[in-house]
Amino acid sequence: PKAPPVAHYNLNNVTITSDPLSNRENILLLTPMARFYQQYWDNLLKLSYPHELITLGFILPKTKEGNAATTELQKQIAKTQKSGPEKDRFKSIIILRQDFDPPLQSQDEAERHKIQNQKIRRAAMAKARNSLLFTTLGPATSWVLWLDADVIETPSDLIQDLAAHNKPVIAPNCFQRFYNPEKKAMDERPYDFNNWQDSPTAVELAKKMGPDDILLEGYADMATYRALMAYMHKTDGLRQETVPLDGVGGAALLVKADVHRDGAMFPPFSFYHLIETEGFAKMAKRLGWQPFGLPNYKVYHYNE
Numbered sequence: 460p461k462a463p464p465v466a467h468y469n470l471n472n473v474t475i476t477s478d479p480l481s482n483r484e485n486i487l488l489l490t491p492m493a494r495f496y497q498q499y500w501d502n503l504l505k506l507s508y509p510h511e512l513i514t515l516g517f518i519l520p521k522t523k524e525g526n527a528a529t530t531e532l533q534k535q536i537a538k539t540q541k542s543g544p545e546k547d548r549f550k551s552i553i554i555l556r557q558d559f560d561p562p563l564q565s566q567d568e569a570e571r572h573k574i575q576n577q578k579i580r581r582a583a584m585a586k587a588r589n590s591l592l593f594t595t596l597g598p599a600t601s602w603v604l605w606l607d608a609d610v611i612e613t614p615s616d617l618i619q620d621l622a623a624h625n626k627p628v629i630a631p632n633c634f635q636r637f638y639n640p641e642k643k644a645m646d647e648r649p650y651d652f653n654n655w656q657d658s659p660t661a662v663e664l665a666k667k668m669g670p671d672d673i674l675l676e677g678y679a680d681m682a683t684y685r686a687l688m689a690y691m692h693k694t695d696g697l698r699q700e701t702v703p704l705d706g707v708g709g710a711a712l713l714v715k716a717d718v719h720r721d722g723a724m725f726p727p728f729s730f731y732h733l734i735e736t737e738g739f740a741k742m743a744k745r746l747g748w749q750p751f752g753l754p755n756y757k758v759y760h761y762n763e
């Protein structure tokens with residue numbers, strides 16, 4: 460019998476440029492999802508990058524909540540891919556269910572942000588991101604866009620805007636809308652504190668830590684004095700202003716696929732005393748890929 464045909468991909472022909480639209484570059488949009496928010500899906504549909512060049516990948520935990528989210532997600536997928544307008548349809552969609560660990564208990568915002576819950580949570584999240592990445596990254600992928608399931612509002616040109624900077628790793632600033640009782644009006648505040656520049660204090664703290672200990676950002680009992688991108692935002696600042704970063708969050712993050720292909724992943728263990736997305740930034744850097752952030756380019760996180 461004849462041998463099956465061999466698929467050849469010349470990675471040199473897969474371009475990764477500042478103008479992905481003109482070069483028809485493939486985007487892999489990855490979302491770890493514990494809960495389904497309709498606004499997340501509606502925002503996805505509004506992305507102006509040609510949907511026929513976007514592959515969606517999801518990973519959901521095998522919990523009651525994860526099951527409910529999977530059902531909701533599948534309902535919306537069926538609507539968009541089968542009965543919706545052709546221009547809304549994505550190239551392909553992959554859904555994974557987590558098959559490791561006892562799944563984490565569902566936690567509300569306050570509970571999951573408690574410092575003693577962070578190491579286990581972040582390690583589980585890192586594994587979820589790695590599973591999702593390693594099962595979906597293909598030979599034709601140019602860019603990977605990480606977008607959390609609770610990021611419910613982004614500019615519609617998000618992909619083009621981020622890619623235009625031609626950075627290996629680039630993070631917009633993740634904010635949260637809330638009702639401000641003092642102003643008696645809607646307001647917004649910084650949400651994601653994982654985008655930061657390192658400080659001498661944090662470096663010193665890390666030196667005194669045990670090999671498995673991790674540094675966490677945004678906790679009073681662990682003052683790192685890192686420069687947080689969340690606080691670099693200026694109301695009148697240029698949207699295209701960039702700053703170099705040492706740590707990144709995963710709420711919204713555009714990564715050149717070559718950075719992941721080189722081996723940069725999300726360490727589910729202490730890597731230079733960093734874990735998950737912050738560990739990823741460090742690993743990218745060690746591979747020679749400098750992460751950047753956009754302090755004045757905002758995306759919005761759901762408010763529980």
Ligand code: GDP
Pocket residue numbers: 490491492493494518519520557563568571572583584587606607608609
């Ligand atoms: P936070 O915003 O930093 O508090 O983190 P989240 O709890 O929102 O988690 C980040 C992303 O991972 C969101 O998209 C969640 O829906 C998703 N997520 C949270 N926990 C799990 C989990 O156990 N498994 C998977 N697959 N996704 C999760």
Ligand code: MN
Pocket residue numbers: 607609760
């Ligand atoms: Mn979140």
